[in-house]
Amino acid sequence: MRTIEEMGILAKEASYKTGEMTTGEKNAVLLNAAQALLDNMDSVLAANKADVDAAVAKGITGALIDRLTLNESRIEGMADGLRQVANLKDPVGEFDSMTTLENGLTIGKKRVAMGVIGIIYEARPNVTADAFGLCLKAVNAVILRGGKEAIRSNTAVVEIFRKSLRDSGLDENIVQIVEDTSHETAEKMMRLNGYIDVLIPRGGAGLIRTVVMNSTVPVIETGVGNCHIFVDESAKLDTALDIVINAKTQRPGVCNACESLLVHKNIAEEFIPMVTKALMDKNVEIRGDETFAGMVEGVIPATDADWSTEFIDYIISARVVDSIDEAVEHIRKYGTHHSEAIVTENYTNAQLFLNKVDAAAVYVNASTRFTDGEQFGFGAEIGISTQKLHARGPMGLKELTTTKYIIYGNGQVRK
Amino acid sequence: MRTIEEMGILAKEASYKTGEMTTGEKNAVLLNAAQALLDNMDSVLAANKADVDAAVAKGITGALIDRLTLNESRIEGMADGLRQVANLKDPVGEFDSMTTLENGLTIGKKRVAMGVIGIIYEARPNVTADAFGLCLKAVNAVILRGGKEAIRSNTAVVEIFRKSLRDSGLDENIVQIVEDTSHETAEKMMRLNGYIDVLIPRGGAGLIRTVVMNSTVPVIETGVGNCHIFVDESAKLDTALDIVINAKTQRPGVCNACESLLVHKNIAEEFIPMVTKALMDKNVEIRGDETFAGMVEGVIPATDADWSTEFIDYIISARVVDSIDEAVEHIRKYGTHHSEAIVTENYTNAQLFLNKVDAAAVYVNASTRFTDGEQFGFGAEIGISTQKLHARGPMGLKELTTTKYIIYGNGQVRK
Numbered sequence: 118m119r120t121i122e123e124m125g126i127l128a129k130e131a132s133y134k135t136g137e138m139t140t141g142e143k144n145a146v147l148l149n150a151a152q153a154l155l156d157n158m159d160s161v162l163a164a165n166k167a168d169v170d171a172a173v174a175k176g177i178t179g180a181l182i183d184r185l186t187l188n189e190s191r192i193e194g195m196a197d198g199l200r201q202v203a204n205l206k207d208p209v210g211e212f213d214s215m216t217t218l219e220n221g222l223t224i225g226k227k228r229v230a231m232g233v234i235g236i237i238y239e240a241r242p243n244v245t246a247d248a249f250g251l252c253l254k255a256v257n258a259v260i261l262r263g264g265k266e267a268i269r270s271n272t273a274v275v276e277i278f279r280k281s282l283r284d285s286g287l288d289e290n291i292v293q294i295v296e297d298t299s300h301e302t303a304e305k306m307m308r309l310n311g312y313i314d315v316l317i318p319r320g321g322a323g324l325i326r327t328v329v330m331n332s333t334v335p336v337i338e339t340g341v342g343n344c345h346i347f348v349d350e351s352a353k354l355d356t357a358l359d360i361v362i363n364a365k366t367q368r369p370g371v372c373n374a375c376e377s378l379l380v381h382k383n384i385a386e387e388f389i390p391m392v393t394k395a396l397m398d399k400n401v402e403i404r405g406d407e408t409f410a411g412m413v414e415g416v417i418p419a420t421d422a423d424w425s426t427e428f429i430d431y432i433i434s435a436r437v438v439d440s441i442d443e444a445v446e447h448i449r450k451y452g453t454h455h456s457e458a459i460v461t462e463n464y465t466n467a468q469l470f471l472n473k474v475d476a477a478a479v480y481v482n483a484s485t486r487f488t489d490g491e492q493f494g495f496g497a498e499i500g501i502s503t504q505k506l507h508a509r510g511p512m513g514l515k516e517l518t519t520t521k522y523i524i525y526g527n528g529q530v531r532k
Numbered sequence: 533m534r535t536i537e538e539m540g541i542l543a544k545e546a547s548y549k550t551g552e553m554t555t556g557e558k559n560a561v562l563l564n565a566a567q568a569l570l571d572n573m574d575s576v577l578a579a580n581k582a583d584v585d586a587a588v589a590k591g592i593t594g595a596l597i598d599r600l601t602l603n604e605s606r607i608e609g610m611a612d613g614l615r616q617v618a619n620l621k622d623p624v625g626e627f628d629s630m631t632t633l634e635n636g637l638t639i640g641k642k643r644v645a646m647g648v649i650g651i652i653y654e655a656r657p658n659v660t661a662d663a664f665g666l667c668l669k670a671v672n673a674v675i676l677r678g679g680k681e682a683i684r685s686n687t688a689v690v691e692i693f694r695k696s697l698r699d700s701g702l703d704e705n706i707v708q709i710v711e712d713t714s715h716e717t718a719e720k721m722m723r724l725n726g727y728i729d730v731l732i733p734r735g736g737a738g739l740i741r742t743v744v745m746n747s748t749v750p751v752i753e754t755g756v757g758n759c760h761i762f763v764d765e766s767a768k769l770d771t772a773l774d775i776v777i778n779a780k781t782q783r784p785g786v787c788n789a790c791e792s793l794l795v796h797k798n799i800a801e802e803f804i805p806m807v808t809k810a811l812m813d814k815n816v817e818i819r820g821d822e823t824f825a826g827m828v829e830g831v832i833p834a835t836d837a838d839w840s841t842e843f844i845d846y847i848i849s850a851r852v853v854d855s856i857d858e859a860v861e862h863i864r865k866y867g868t869h870h871s872e873a874i875v876t877e878n879y880t881n882a883q884l885f886l887n888k889v890d891a892a893a894v895y896v897n898a899s900t901r902f903t904d905g906e907q908f909g910f911g912a913e914i915g916i917s918t919q920k921l922h923a924r925g926p927m928g929l930k931e932l933t934t935t936k937y938i939i940y941g942n943g944q945v946r947k
Contacts (some may be wrong), residue, residue, distance in 0.1 A: 133864070137887065218909065222898055231891065231920050243926070310744070314920050329725070333745050335921045337755075356943040361943035449548070471938050472552065475647065483637055483941025493937075494633065505646055505729050505934035506750045507922035519920035522908075523886050526898025528771040530778035531907070 121305045124260055124293050125312025131290040132258040136230050140207040143254055146285060151199040153281040154246065154274070158192050164273035165242065171383040172240075172266050174393075180370070185240045185266055195246035195274075198482040198497070202250040205496045208515040209256050223525040230256035231519050232314040235306055236499075237328055239320035247275045249292045251499050255517035258291050260313065262306055263322075265298035272296060307332035314519075322427060337516075339500035342372035342455035343427045344485045347444040347470070348462035350383040354391060357460040361392055363484040364458070366399045370429050372501060372524045373456050377424065377436040380409070385437045391415055394436075401431045408437040414500035422476050424451045441466050447471045452476060453504045456485040470476060477503055477510040504526060539708050540727025543648040546705040547673040551645050555722045558669055564844060566614040568696040569661065569689070573607050580657065581686035583637040587655075587681050595785070600655045600681055610661035610689075613912070617665040620911045623930040624671050638940040645671035646934050647729040650721055651914075652743055654735035655679035658691045663734075666914050670932035673706050675728065677721055678714035679735075687711060722747035724830045727806055729934075734915050737842060746753045752923060752931075754915035757787035757870035758842045759900045762859040762885070764876035765798040769806060772875040776807055778899040779873070781814045785844050787916060788871050788903040792839065793850040794859045795824070800852045804828055807850075816846045823852040839866045856881050858864060867891060869918045871900040891927040892918055 119127070154161070165187040172185055208228050215225035234257045236248045245261055252259035263271040271294050279289040293300060307316060307328060315335050318328035322341045329338055346364055348357045349477070364375035380388055392471075393413040396403055401408075404419040416435070423434040424447075438444045441459075448457055458480035459470040467481045478488040488511060490498025495513030501509040508516035535544070552560075569576070580602040587600055623643050625712035630640035649672045651663045652665040660676055667674035686709050694704040710717060722731060722743060730750050733743035737756045744753055761779055763772040778792035795803055800823070810854040811818055818824075819834040831850070838849040839862075853859045856874075863872055874885040882896045893903040903926060905913025908927030917923040923931035 133888070136890075216909075218907075222902060224908065271761060315723060330748050333782070335750070335919060338750075353943075357945060359945050367946055384943035473548070475551075476936060478937040478939060480939045483939055483944040484946050486939075487939065487944070489635060492633075493639065494631075498837060504750060507750070509935055510937050520924055522893040522925050523896055523902075524895045524902065526896060528774060529769075529898040529902070530774050531782055531899050531901035 120294065121302050121309060122294065122298065122312070124470075125233070125309045128258040128260050128293060131288040131311050132230065132232045134288050134289055135185075135253065135256040135258055136368070138256055140209075140345060141511065143231070143256065144203040145148060146253060146282065146287065146375045147199045147203040147250055149285060150249070150278050150281045151196040151278050153451055154192060154196045154199070157277045158189065161187060161192055161273045161277070162189075163272065164269040168269045177266065179215065181240060181266070182319055185242070187242055187270060195243050198243075198247055199250045202254050202497055205254060205514055206520050207254065213520060220388055220529050221527065222529050226520050227523050228515070228518050229521050231517055233315040234517065235260045235262065235309070235313040235334065237303060237306070237316065237318045237320075237324065238263045238264065238322060240266040242267045242270040242274060245271045245294070247497070248499065249275075249278055250513060251497060251517060253291060255514050257517060260293050260295065260306070262295040262298070262303055268296065268298055268299065285420045304331055307334060310334055317500060322405045337500070337502050337512070338504040338514075339502055340372045340455075341427055341453045342374070342453060342501075342505060343376050343425060343453045344373060344456045344458075345377045345379055345448050345452060346375050346458045346460065346485065347379040347438070347441070347448075348384065348388060349441060349459055349463060349466055350381040350382060351462040351466070352460040354388050354460060356382065357388065358391055358395055360397065360460055360482070360484050362395050364435050364486055365396065365401055366431070367486055368485075369431050372427070372429075373485050374429065375458075375485055376433060377446060377451070378430050378433055379438050380435070381441075381444075382437050382439055385409070385412065389437075396433065399431070401433055404432065404434045406436040427453070441469060448474055455501065456488040458481065458483065458485050477501065503512040533709055534708075535718050536724060537727070538708065539649070539710065540724045543635075543673040543675050543708060544706040544727050546703040547647045549703050550668065550671040550706055553671055555624075558622070558671065559618040561668060561697065561702065562614045562618040562665055563832045564700060565664070565693050566611040568692045569607060569611045569614070572692045573604065575863060576602060576607055576685065576692070577604075579684040583682055583684045585803065586922045592681065596655060596681070597759065598848045600657070602657055602685060606658060610658050611892060611935060613658075613662055614665045617669050617912055618786050620669060620929055622669065623933050628803060628935060635944050640938045641780070641935045642938050643930070643933050646932055648673045648675065649932065650677065650724070650728040650731040650749065652718060652721070652731065652733045652735075653679065653738065654739060655681040657682045657685040657689060659734055660686045660709070662912070663914065664690075664693055666912060666929060666932060668706060670929050671918070671933060675708050675710065675721070677710040677713070677718055683711065683713055717746065719746055725749055725820050730884065731868075732915060749852060752917050753913070753919040754917055754927075755787045756842055756868045756918060757789070758791050758840060758866060758868045759871045759873075760792045760794055760863050760867060760875045761790050761875065761900065762794040762853070762856070762863070763796060763799065763803060763906045764874055764881055765796040765880060766877040767799065767875040769799065769803050773806055773810055775873065775875055775897070775899050777810050777814065779901055780816055780848050781846070782901055784846055787844075788841070788900050789844065789860070790873075790900055791841070791848060792845050792866070793848055794853050794862060795850070796859075797852050797854055799807055799821075800824075800827060804852075811848065812848070816848055819847065819849045821851040824850045842868070856884060860885065864890055870916065871903040872893065873898065873900050886906075892916065
């Protein structure tokens, strides 16, 4: 088994070669890899069965088993994903600008590969194919470190990709999987400066925090979404109701789902019974502040921890606020800078909310569920950045690249 | 004295207010601060004299004392710098894109303030004014942590700015200086996630490495430049000579100066005596590989360490290479991804060098000394990024900002 340092060296070497591939060559690799995945479905399913059996034997249940389990249609989905990436516009080689300075130097900012990307993720084998496809299209080499529960599945998928690369005469180390899933190796990976150019964690809040707090390699923080909807006093209440129900219940297990509802006091008496009934009809548990809980039956008193919890479940925290300023204050205190929405008919308040709320995506009169690479028209996404450096919001192919300045001179020296 | 955590809270609070300032209001603050600096020159000079006296008493000499010392003209330069920043175009509020999706959502990517920026730097008091000006114009609050040798000067300058802010009815905590210059406090600052949005180290390789290796706050790595010039076999030798001499000697103490010369073997016999004489005439010490040293008198044999050293002095390492591929290999092994140049008349080699060399700025037939915000037309710079995330190359005002998605809906929910 290769050490993580050896993997870093091999990945860097491979990235020099991917940097020279044309869009056509990259697309051919993606289509070949998709076909190879379908042709070798049995080996992936067998490896996955061993993973699932081991997880069940360890007493793991529910959503985690569901995320871990592959079947024919999920593998077809992975192959489809690779084909979709082949169809995406290639950002590499675009020039963001090109100009000639007074001294005759012609200077351009060219979009180029990042180099080596590390992805640390949990027990979802489909991330393995997604990450490979997106990274390759952006001509990066990738080192994947998935959860230990999925190691057999991930290894099987990566072996298929590596064989497909070899068969095409390419460097198989364009994609590598970290087979040693110990914490020590993960921590070494987080400190592999010089070999890994950027690390992207994909998973729950705990994983992301571990990567942020332990990495010396630059990290793009993704995903945790404690998203709020503020229903202002001037809101159309039926619109507000639709938005809250959609944002909370259309898919509660994702980061752009609504976790917290803020209601202006002047409409509380009318709106709270409406929204409570609609939420309860969808089996959503409501944890309300004293005012909210006092207005309707069946609301559980919220604890302080509830305001900062990303439930990713059929639970919502709910509070009555005196003003838009109090709503903004609340979001500043408890928000995770992901997606925040106001429902209002008041022009000034809409602008104030857009300006004052510090988040990757800020909405007026729409569901927070739209914060998504596909919805935004990027085609695919590697995650949703909640940090402010490099990328903010859904990250597509372009965010997996960097730029360099290209300067054409004819002997210029500095005076 | 405030703790660093208290400073973080105050800075975050101040950043909410700066975020609402118009360009006109920011420019007024900058001009007032420039005038206040001139009006209070005596207090700055007195504080600086105490710093310099203390440094001399500790046995510090040479370039460090020069960098530490302020005089009337340097303070005027600091004030001028603030006025120049007032004249720069304000990037905040620009939309990188604005479009309407099929479902009627109108989505725009708006350029907004980063929030709170931390700057960790060494004993150059002029950085204090530069950083304040650039950060304020990008509507960020800033926490400055300068070197302990300059603490009296930095505190005096920051006090003038804070008074100027108060006099304008603004939050003085837009700028704060860390008065406790202990390593412990610096390390706490590097881990102030949630309060500091980005940390920018400015200084030597040791400082930058310390910040990169210890920060959990996102860092923009700046500055270390082990820059190469490769003189290809087809180069015009007089052009090559001009470029090497300029890049090495025009200002050797900066990060875009040339530190290493690579000469193609087929022109070595003609070029090496020329370049050696010209460098020696400028008192440059040459540390050459065996082939280089064997061709001329007075060249010191290079050690392995010399290839990876940023001398920032009248010293250059020099080597003969067999091919452009060997030059690229050398740069990949020893370069710091800052600025790299080829001198050539061969079209294919020019393109190959531009494509294969992984650096913030890659030049054909020009001096590496141009990698600079002012030279590139950005007006001013906060540093030169040598990392690949967020910003690469000279960082101007725009790189001190981030973006957020603004979405205008009329009740859209996700299907």
